[in-house]
Amino acid sequence: MKEIESVKKYKDSDDYFNEITAMLDSHLKDEWTSLIDKFGFSTYMMFRRHDGAAIRFPGATRGSVNFDKNQVITEVMLYTDMGTIYNESALEALKKYIGCKLIIPKGEVLVEEAD
Secondary structure, eight states: OOEEEOEESSTTOOOEEOHHHHHHHHTBOHHHHHHHHHHOOOOEEEEEETTEEEEEETTEEEEEEEEOTTOBEEEEEEOOBTBOSBOTTHHHHHHTTTTOEEEOOTTOOOOOOOO
């Protein structure tokens, strides 16, 4: 099983970067790619639940990744209700990560589900 290691770009941040976020950046529509070069913006993940992460690009949540108790990806989605910043092939590329395991840095604790 392929493992996807997530790292923080900034120590006191909840923003995680990994192979998936880099892949999504490579699928940005042309008008959005300049923001990476100009401002350093890029796609990142925020692990807010014990079973999922938000896919974000500065300004909005752009999708989500759901995973099981072993952090194996079970479902992915890109939101289109506000339009999309990613090209048409991004979702198919994202689906290729289903079955991969997300690795969170040691010491990081995911939020447990409320009873």
